[in-house]
Amino acid sequence: MTSTTTTPGGLERPAVRRRRRKLTFDRVSFMAVFLILPLAIFVIFVISPFVQALYYSLTDWTGFSPTMDFVGLSNYVKLFGDDIFLHALRNNVLLAVVVPFVTIVLALAISVMITIGGPSKGMIRGLKGSSFYRVISFFPYTVPAIVIGLIWAEVYDPSAGLLNGVLTGLGLKGFADFPWLGDTRTAMPVSMFVIVWSFVGFYTVLFVAAIKGVPAETLEAARLDGAGRLRMAVSIVIPQIRDNVQTAYIYLGIAALDAFVYMQAMNPGGGPDNSTLTMSQELFTVAFRKGQFGYATAMGVVLAAVTLLFAAVVFTVSRLTAGRDVPRAASVRRAEAAAPLAKESRA
Amino acid sequence: MATVTYDNASRIYPGSNIAAVDSLNLDVADGEFLVLVGPSGSGKSTALRMLAGLEEVNSGNIFIGERNVTDVPPKDRDIAMVFQNYALYPHMTVAENMGFALRIAGVPKEERNQRVREAAKMLDLEPYLDRKPKALSGGQRQRVAMGRAIVRSPQVFLMDEPLSNLDAKLRVQTRTQIASLTRRLGVTTVYVTHDQTEALTMGDRIAVLKDGVLQQVGTPRELYADPKNVFVAGFIGSPAMNLFTADVTEGGVKFGTAVIPVERDTLGSATQVTIGVRPEDVVVSLTESTGLKVEVDLVEELGADGYLYGHSEVDGKRTDIVARVDGRIHPNAGDTVYITPKTGHVHVFSVETGERLGGAVVD
Numbered sequence: 001m002t003s004t005t006t007t008p009g010g011l012e013r014p015a016v017r018r019r020r021r022k023l024t025f026d027r028v029s030f031m032a033v034f035l036i037l038p039l040a041i042f043v044i045f046v047i048s049p050f051v052q053a054l055y056y057s058l059t060d061w062t063g064f065s066p067t068m069d070f071v072g073l074s075n076y077v078k079l080f081g082d083d084i085f086l087h088a089l090r091n092n093v094l095l096a097v098v099v100p101f102v103t104i105v106l107a108l109a110i111s112v113m114i115t116i117g118g119p120s121k122g123m124i125r126g127l128k129g130s131s132f133y134r135v136i137s138f139f140p141y142t143v144p145a146i147v148i149g150l151i152w153a154e155v156y157d158p159s160a161g162l163l164n165g166v167l168t169g170l171g172l173k174g175f176a177d178f179p180w181l182g183d184t185r186t187a188m189p190v191s192m193f194v195i196v197w198s199f200v201g202f203y204t205v206l207f208v209a210a211i212k213g214v215p216a217e218t219l220e221a222a223r224l225d226g227a228g229r230l231r232m233a234v235s236i237v238i239p240q241i242r243d244n245v246q247t248a249y250i251y252l253g254i255a256a257l258d259a260f261v262y263m264q265a266m267n268p269g270g271g272p273d274n275s276t277l278t279m280s281q282e283l284f285t286v287a288f289r290k291g292q293f294g295y296a297t298a299m300g301v302v303l304a305a306v307t308l309l310f311a312a313v314v315f316t317v318s319r320l321t322a323g324r325d326v327p328r329a330a331s332v333r334r335a336e337a338a339a340p341l342a343k344e345s346r347a
Numbered sequence: 348m349a350t351v352t353y354d355n356a357s358r359i360y361p362g363s364n365i366a367a368v369d370s371l372n373l374d375v376a377d378g379e380f381l382v383l384v385g386p387s388g389s390g391k392s393t394a395l396r397m398l399a400g401l402e403e404v405n406s407g408n409i410f411i412g413e414r415n416v417t418d419v420p421p422k423d424r425d426i427a428m429v430f431q432n433y434a435l436y437p438h439m440t441v442a443e444n445m446g447f448a449l450r451i452a453g454v455p456k457e458e459r460n461q462r463v464r465e466a467a468k469m470l471d472l473e474p475y476l477d478r479k480p481k482a483l484s485g486g487q488r489q490r491v492a493m494g495r496a497i498v499r500s501p502q503v504f505l506m507d508e509p510l511s512n513l514d515a516k517l518r519v520q521t522r523t524q525i526a527s528l529t530r531r532l533g534v535t536t537v538y539v540t541h542d543q544t545e546a547l548t549m550g551d552r553i554a555v556l557k558d559g560v561l562q563q564v565g566t567p568r569e570l571y572a573d574p575k576n577v578f579v580a581g582f583i584g585s586p587a588m589n590l591f592t593a594d595v596t597e598g599g600v601k602f603g604t605a606v607i608p609v610e611r612d613t614l615g616s617a618t619q620v621t622i623g624v625r626p627e628d629v630v631v632s633l634t635e636s637t638g639l640k641v642e643v644d645l646v647e648e649l650g651a652d653g654y655l656y657g658h659s660e661v662d663g664k665r666t667d668i669v670a671r672v673d674g675r676i677h678p679n680a681g682d683t684v685y686i687t688p689k690t691g692h693v694h695v696f697s698v699e700t701g702e703r704l705g706g707a708v709v710d
Contacts, residue, residue: 120420122403217434220401225448225499226422235447239438 056297063293075298085299088270088277089306092257095192095278096310099259100252103196104245107203110137112233114204115211116219120229124219134208137201145198149265152194156180156266187271195262199255203248210241246318253310257303260284279303349502349535351375351398355407356417358393358559367393369559370407378533380526382550384540386582390559391539395505398537399428411502427496428505432512433488435480435495441467442476445494466494469528486517493525497532504529504536510545522549543583547571555579572708577701580623580694586654586669588623591661592698595620600695603639603659603685607693613705614695620704621696626654626669628692628708631684638687641668643678653677657684 021027057075061068079085114134118125127133140148155162158179167175180190214237222236238245260280263271270277279299287296353373359366368390375381383391396402398409400421408417416424427448435444442463449459467473470490480488489509496504509525510518526549529536540546546553547567555562555570555578563575574580580588594601595618599608602622614620632638641657655670655678670686678684695704 120422121400121418123401215432215434217430217432218436220399220421221428221430221434221495222436222447223401223421224399224424224426224428225495226451227447228422231451236436239436 053297053300056294057301059294060292061294061297062291063287063296064291068294071294075295076302078295079298079302084274084277085279085282087274088279088282089302091188091275091277092259092279092303092306094188095195095256095259096253098192099195099199099256100249102192103199103203103252104248106196106200107207107248108233108238108245110200110204111207111211112229112237114208116232116237117229120223124216124223134205137204139201140198141202141205143198145261146265148194148198149262152190152197153181153266156190158182181267181276182272184272184275187267187275191263191266191271191276194266195256195259198262199252203252206248207241207244210244211237214240242318242322246314249314249318250311253314254307257307257310279306349412350377350410351381351503351535351537352410353394353398353407354410356394356397356404356409357406358390358397358402359405366390366405366559368397368556371559371561373554373561373564375535375537378535380529380536380538380549380551382538382540382546382553383556384543384546384553384582385556385562386541388558389556391541391556392507393559394556395428395507395537395539398503399426399505400424425501426503426505427499427501428507429492429496429509431508433480433492433509435488435491437480440477440479441472441483441491441494444480444491445498448495448499462498463494466498469497470494485513486521489513489521493528497528500532500534502535504534504538506536506538508540509538510540511542525549544585547583553583555582557582573703573706574623574694575703577621577623577696580696580703584625586626588625588694589629589666589668589670590621590623590696591666592619593622593661594618600693602688602693603637603661605637605639605687607688609693609695609705615704617697617704619698621698621701623694623696624688624692627671628689629670629686630689631655631670631672631678631686633678633682633684636685636687638685639668641670641684641686643680643682643684645680646672646677648674648677650674655684 056068058070058072059068060071060075110133114126114130116124117127118130143151154160158164158177161180163180164175164178167178178186180186218236218240219232222232227235258280259278263276263278263281264284267276270281280303283296283299283303286292286299351373352375353371356368356371357366358368371390371394373381373394383394385391393402397404398411400416400419404417408415410416411424411426436447439447442460445463445466446459449462454462463476464473467476470493472487472490472494475483475487475491480491483491489512492509506525510521513521522545525538538549547570550567552564552566553570554564557578563570563579565573570579570583574583574588577590581590595614596606599606600614600620600622601607607622609620630638639659639661641655641659643655643657645656647654647656651674653672653674655672657668657670658665659668660666668686670684672678692708694708696702697704
C-alpha cells in the first residue's frame with residue numbers, strides 16, 4: 001500500500017515515511033488494468049457463485065421453479081442423517097487416502113529409475129531405454145478420463161472382458177464370470193486401480209523434471225559417500241523434491257475427492273451397495289434426477305469443505321515432517337546476528 | 348593410504364572421436380599431493396572423475412594401491428571428493444552432511460558424532476554444526492565440503508577446483524590450509540586446478556595436461572626450471588615466459604642484436620629455434636646497448652616489483668615482451684629499453700615440435 005494519505009502515525013515514525021505519489025494517469029490506469037479489473041472478475045465469477053451456492057444450500061429450491069423457501073440449516077441436518085451421502089463421503093475419504101499415496105509411490109519409483117536408476121559406475125543416468133519408458137508412461141494421461149473409464153469398464157466386463165479372458169486363459173477358471181465392478185469386495189479397488197493407472201504417467205513426468213533439477217553434484221557426492229541407488233533416492237533425491245511431491249499430493253487428493261468421471265463411466269449407479277458412489281455422483285443425482293437443488297448445493301458445500309480440509313491436512317503433515325526447518329531457520333538468524341563477522345575473516 | 352596409478356587410461360565422450368583424456372600414464376605416490384593443471388578443456392577434471400568412477404574409462408586401467416578399480420563403482424572405491432560448488436546436501440545440517448558417509452557405512456552413532464566433531468574442530472566449524480548449508484558463507488561451505496571428505500579418512504582425496512568459488516583473499520588463506528591439512532593427514536591427494544599459482548604453491552608434484560595429453564610431470568621447481576616443451580614453458584610461471592622465434596647464427600642464437608651462446612650440439616641442424624626467457628631473467632638497460640630493443644607500453648607497479656610490458660620487432664613481427672623491473676626505479680611508458688637475458692637463463696625449444704633443446708637453465 002503506497003500511502004497517499006498522511007496519517008498521524010506516519011508523522012510519528014519518520015522511518016516509514018514515504019513520498020506521497022500523485023495519482024497520475026499512468027498509475028491509475030495501471031491499477032485499473034492490473035488490480036481493479038482482475039479483482040472485479042474474480043469477485044463476480046468466483047466469489048459470488050460461492051456466496052450464491054451457500055445461500056441456495058439454505059433453501060428448498062428445486063432448480064426448476066422461480067420460487068424457493070428459506071429453510072435454514074435443515075438441508076445440512078438432513079445431510080448428516082443421509083446414509084447414502086455419508087457412504088459416499090466415506091468412499092471419497094478412502095479414495096483421497098489411497099489414490100494419492102499409491103500414485104505418488106509408483107510415480108516416484110518409476111521416475112527414480114528413469115533418472116538415476118542406471119549403472120552405479122560412470123555418469124549418473126537412468127536405466128537403459130529410460131527415455132522410451134518416459135514417453136510410454138505419459139500415454140494414459142493423453143487419453144480423456146471418460147474414455148479411460150469406458151475402456152476399463154469393458155476390460156472388467158464379466159463375460160466379454162479382457163481381464164477375465166486373460167485370467168481364464170492362464171487357467172484360473174474361477175474368474176470365468178467374475179464381476180469385478182459388480183462385487184462389493186472388488187468394485188472399489190479396481191476402480192482405484194484405474195484412477196491410479198491414469199495418473200501415474202503424468203506424475204512420473206513431473207517428478208522426472210523435478211529430479212533433473214536436483215544438482216548432479218549432490219548425487220555424485222552421495223555416490224562417493226557410499227550411497228546405493230535406493231539410498232540416494234530416499235536420502236538425497238526425495239528430500240530435495242519434496243515441494244513437488246507435496247503439490248502432487250494435493251492435486252491428486254482433489255482429483256480423488258471428485259473422481260466423478262471415472263466412477264460415472266465404470267459404475268453409473270454407484271456400484272454394488274453404493275460401494276463406489278462418490279459425493280459428486282450423489283450430488284449430480286440429487287440435483288438433476290430428483291430435482292432437489294437446495295439439498296444438492298449443501299452437498300457441494302460439504303465437498304468443498306472436505307477438499308479444503310484435505311489440503312490443510314497435507315500442508316500440516318508436510319510442515320511437521322519437514323520439521324526442524326522452520327524453527328531452525330529462526331535460530332540460525334539469531335545465531336547469525338550474534339556471531340561476530342570476525343569469525344569469517346579468520347577462515 | 349594408497350598410491351594411485353593411471354595406466355594408459357583414456358576417456359572418449361560418446362559422440363566424439365577425440366579423446367578427452369588420451370592414454371594417461373601417471374603414478375601418484377602414497378601420501379603425495381599431486382596437482383593436475385591445465386587450461387579449460389585439457390581433460391584434467393575428466394581425469395579426476397575417472398579416478399572417482401564418475402566417468403567411464405574407455406581403455407586402460409586405474410589402480411588405487413594394488414587394486415584395479417577400473418570397473419569398481421564409486422561407492423566402493425574408498426575415496427572422497429571435494430567439488431567445485433561443494434555439492435553439500437541442502438536438506439541436511441552441517442553435522443549430517445559430514446556424517447552421511449559414516450551413517451551409510453553403519454558406523455555407530457557415538458563414534459560418528461565424535462569423528463564429525465573432530466573434523467569440525469580441525470576446520471573451525473564447531474559453531475555451525477546445526478546449520479543448513481544455505482545459512483553458511485562460501486568459505487564455510489567450502490570447509491564443510493572439506494570436512495565431509497576428512498571425516499571419512501579415505502584412501503585418496505580428490506579435489507576439483509575447490510577454491511575457485513572463493514574470493515581472492517580467502518583463496519590464498521584456504522590454499523595453505525588445505526595443503527598443510529592434507530600433509531598432516533598424510534592422505535594421497537589429487538587436486539585439479541587451472542590456476543598455475545595454486546599448482547606451484549600446493550603441489551608436491553604437478554602434472555600439466557593439454558588437450559587430454561599429459562605434457563610433463565614434475566616438482567614445481569622442475570617445471571619452472573626445465574619445462575619440457577613450449578606449452579609448459581608458457582603455462583607455468585606468472586607473468587608468462589617470453590617466447591619468440593629467433594634465428595640461429597654463428598656461435599648461438601640471435602637475441603636482438605646480441606648473440607646468446609648456445610652449443611651447436613643442442614641446436615642440431617635447425618636454422619630457427621623458439622627461445623624463452625622468464626620476465627625475471629632479463630636485464631633491462633635504458634642506454635643503448637646490444638640486445639632486444641623494446642618499446643615500453645605499460646609498467647605495472649606491484650610494490651617491491653614492477654612488470655614492464657612492451658613490444659619489439661622480432662623477425663619483422665610485433666612481439667610482446669614482459670620484464671621484471673624494480674618497483675620504484677623503472678623505465679616509463681614510451682621509453683625505449685634494451686633487454687638481454689641473464690647468462691644461462693635462456694630456454695631453447697624446437698620450432699617444429701615445440702620440444703625442449705638442451706638441458707635445464709642454471710639456477
